[in-house]
Amino acid sequence: MKTFYDAGIVGGGVIGLMSAYFLSKAGLKVAIFEKGKIGCGASSAAAGMLGAHTETEKADAFFRFAEESGALYPALAADLLEETGIDIQLVYNGMLKLAMTAEEAVSLKDRALNEPDVEWLSRESVLKKERNLTEYLQGGLFIAKDGQVSPPALCRALARAVQINGGTIFEGAAAGRMRAEPSHYEISAAGETHFCEALVITGGTWSGPLFEGLGISAPVHPVKGECLSVMPDGFRLASTVFHDSCYLVPKSDGSIVIGATMEKGNWRAEPTIQGMASLMEKAVSIMPCMKKSVFQKAWAGLRPAARDAKPYIFKHEGMKNLYAATGHYRNGILLAPKTGEMVRDLILSRQVKPEYAREFGLNRGTEVKS
Template sequence: MRTFYDAGIVGGGVIGLMSAYFLSKAGIKVAVFEKGKIGCGASSAAAGMLGAHTETERADAFFRFAEESASLYPGLSAGLLEETGIDIQLVYNGMLKLAMTAEEAASLRDRAGKEPDVEWLSRDSVLKKESNLTEDLQGGLFIAKDGQVSPSALCRALARAVQINGGTILEGAAAGRIQRAEPSHYEVSAAGETHYCEALVITGGTWSGQLFGEVGISAPVHPVKGECLSIMPDGFRLASTVFHESCYLVPKSDGSIIIGATMEEGNWRAEPTIQGMSSLMEKAVSIMPCIKKGVFQKAWAGLRPAASDAKPYIFKHEGMKNLYAATGHYRNGILLAPKTGEMVRDLFLNRPVKEEYEREFGLNRRTEVKS
């Protein structure tokens, strides 16, 4: 017996699940094909931060997309809780972006003067807010509205909501062969069966480049390995997320602190290393000296999917019928997921999408290698 779906979504991380969620809420019959467990890739390695200000220094299209995406979380959180009973643990604990040098302080003060929702704090004001931070700092930006979610809870809630809305979640279903059966549908071989999908949405994270190759598209996506660890404080606490350069300290609801993340281009091995842990600990202690008293809990690693310009691909293919993609979200998958899912839905239903987003995240954009 043949099973037909309106849309087959290849990849069950947060981007695939969010795309399936928005499509299923719009009445589209979806199937999510995930080779492992839902959310088991880069999504499971994320700290869950919702901080647009940490990812760019410019108020460009990417920043506006990130802010719009973050603003969707309160409604999304309430809706998922009502629909599934799962709390995605959305909290707004604020973020401190630290300045350790006079040059960094001047840059952040300038941003505070130009951007809404951010406040420059002097060294003393930062230490009044977080007394355990190093005294060797110049000050910092405080972004009160920045928050976080639990990535694992988010993925569970999205998957459950997709099922409630008539969608299908197929775990252990790696998409082997994908081909277009003109003129009507795509055929996806997964879990020992052939599945028939009128449309295809590629959301395969780091493996999206290979999936693109299956349908004849050249759009390289490469892994950027990120390692993290968590500790349980002993006699101290952290209230706000703290960020400096590429290191973040994220306090979680159980009192633990996630420390991340390393960045290693082109490494396909998703295991933590002694070198990675050592570098994270050294940086974390330089930010918050007493963290060395914390009790080590665990370490992990994930493979962030990145295009050469570190911006995601979100598009409807112009030359191949009913082919869509949402991938390459680098280290911003959790932050960008709601707006990405909304954009996939709108592209699918031929609803208006902002031209700057189609241009910025399109397949044929001019890409520059981000250093």
């Protein structure tokens, strides 16, 4: 017997799950095809930070999208808890973005003057919040609105909610042939052929080959990121701390996640001695007492990145009912709710902000970030 779905979603990371969640909540019959386990890729490797200010210093369309997405989390967390009983561990503990030199201090002070949601704190004020920071501290920005979630809990909650809302999840189901028919798509996965009116590519790092199979040029490459978790000795970190591309993220059990390295083009999702050494060195330079922390575990993930480091979120103009949401790079957790909403709105022909359609469209400019 043939089974038809309103939307077939290829990729079961946080972006595919969030897209399926919003579509199923809108009454669509959805199926997710995941080649491994749900949420097992870059999504589970993320630290879970929700901080638009960390990723950009420009108040552009990307920043506005990130802020709107982050603002969706309180209602989303409450809804998921009610629907599934799973707590995604949303907390707003703020972020300290540190200055270690006079030049960094000047730059961060300028940001505080121009951005309403950030506050410049003197060295003394920062140390009142986190007394164990380095002697080289000059001050820092405090971003009270920044928070975090648990990515594994988020993925579990979304998967359960999709199923509660009538969706189907296929694990160990790599999408083989995807063929466009006049009225639907045929997807070969898990030894069967599935029929979907709309096809949504949310395959993360593996979206590139999926696009190529459909005759679409939208390169996505891996940027390997490594993290580790430690248990501090004799202190607790209150806020997320960030400096020199290194973050220290306090978790509810008292542990601290340290991340993350960046290595373009590496397809091996395994931690290395070199990566761990780099992270440990940076962490100790930020907070010297970290050297006494007890190592817990290390892991790695492959962030999917487009050439300009912005995600693809689009409806293909030349192929009927083909959509994509991928390439979210370092911001998958932060951008997931707004991305899910945008995918839903594109499929249901609802209004999408023109600036977002331009910013994340397939045919945007190809300028490469240095």
